[in-house]
Amino acid sequence: MQATGGCVSRVQGRLCCVAAPVRSQGANVKRAELTGSVFKTGSSHSFSAQVSSSVIVKKYSTARGAQRSTCFTPIRMSAGSDTPFLTDAAELISSVETFVFDCDGVIWKGDVLIDGIPETLDMLRSLGKKLIFVTNNSTKSRKQYGKKFESLGLSVTEEEIFSSSFAAAGYLKSIDFPGDKKVYIIGEVGIQKELEQAGIQYFGGPEDGEKKIDLAPGAYMEHDHDVGAVVVGFDRYLNYYKLQYATLCIRENPGCLFIATNCDAVTHLTDAQEWAGGGSMVGAIKGSTKKEPTVVGKPSTFMLDYLANKFKINKKQICMVGDRLDTDILFGQNGGCKTLLVLTGVTDLKTLQSPENSVQPDFYTNQLSDLLAAKKVAAI
Secondary structure, rough: OOOOOEEEEEEEEEEEEEOOOOOOOOEEEOOOOEOOOOEEEEOOEEEOOOOOOOOOOOOOOOOOOOEEEEEOOOOOOEEEEOOOEOOOHHHHHHOOOOEEOOOOOOOOEOOOOOOOOHHHHHHHHHHOOOOEEEEEEOOOOHHHHHHHHHOOOOOHHHHHHHHHHHHHHHHHHHHHOOOOOOEEOOHHHHHHHHHOOOOEEEHHHHHHHHOOOOOOOOOOOOOOOOEEEEEOOOOOOOOOHHHHHHHHHHHHOOEEEEEEEOOOOOOOOOOOOOOEEHHHHHHHHHHHHHOOOOOOOOOOOHHHHHHHHHHHHHHEEEEEOOOHHHHHHHHHHHHHOOOEEOOOOOOHHHHHHHOOOOOOOOOOEOOHHHHHHHHHHHHO
């Protein structure tokens, strides 16, 4: 419904969460109990505290003809001693029950389907594998992503899709976000639709994209003191008005939460190049407020915990497939899953092999369709 108006340390390439103080300001704040990598809220819900930056967690009480990309040159080199090239696809497939896929850079790039995806997904389904798609892109809702899959000729249900916009709404529900509080959005329609479906009041987003500030002498911006959370996601319409409004809410409203859908440095808006990602928008608010966000997208395991509970999946029986080390692979590792890196997106072989890289997946391969090798072996 629309309204009108801790720290993290790195150990052996993994992010480990350290309990951070939880302060009560204005609204009652429920004490958080740290158990492993998950804060228990005292309810049936749980959410992860593993994030890609330092975090202080505050909690309130209470059709097949689609265009495909074929520009990926096969690479067969060993990426260091820790990450073997996937040579036995059949063994990996048989060792898990569920495959969780990132979307951008794994399934598609921009609006271009990556070569071999339909055949690969069909093969995995024919083997009885459960398929789930998890994306940090918050510009669309789950229903909108369902339409994108359909437009690319892929049969994927809304129940199989989890976006960071959905995670933001789910997080607020899990902490019993008060019904009399509002959310200010830096982001696009995907966040709006998910908050609306969750019954959470919101404003901002695309509607504030054309607003400007008159910086005449004595200029003063009013803001809504009932804003209890600011959600920041990817926003192609970011402007100074939004930055100032969000800054005022976080700095001046007691207990106001700062929630980031993700901190991705770059994203794939087109298949031609990388574009500045949601992390650039989050970074602007971090700079103006001097506060760290609660990150609900990858590599936080909030979505993984949610889907594991929803579908009754053993996390050890999941293979996380992604193109980014710092989000997708770390997301899988934080959740105790097997991990497979594909080289069709952000991470290239040089980055994987770099001595400075501390995140090593279980396997890497050129592209997702390499899993089709399992079908060829079975046919022999």
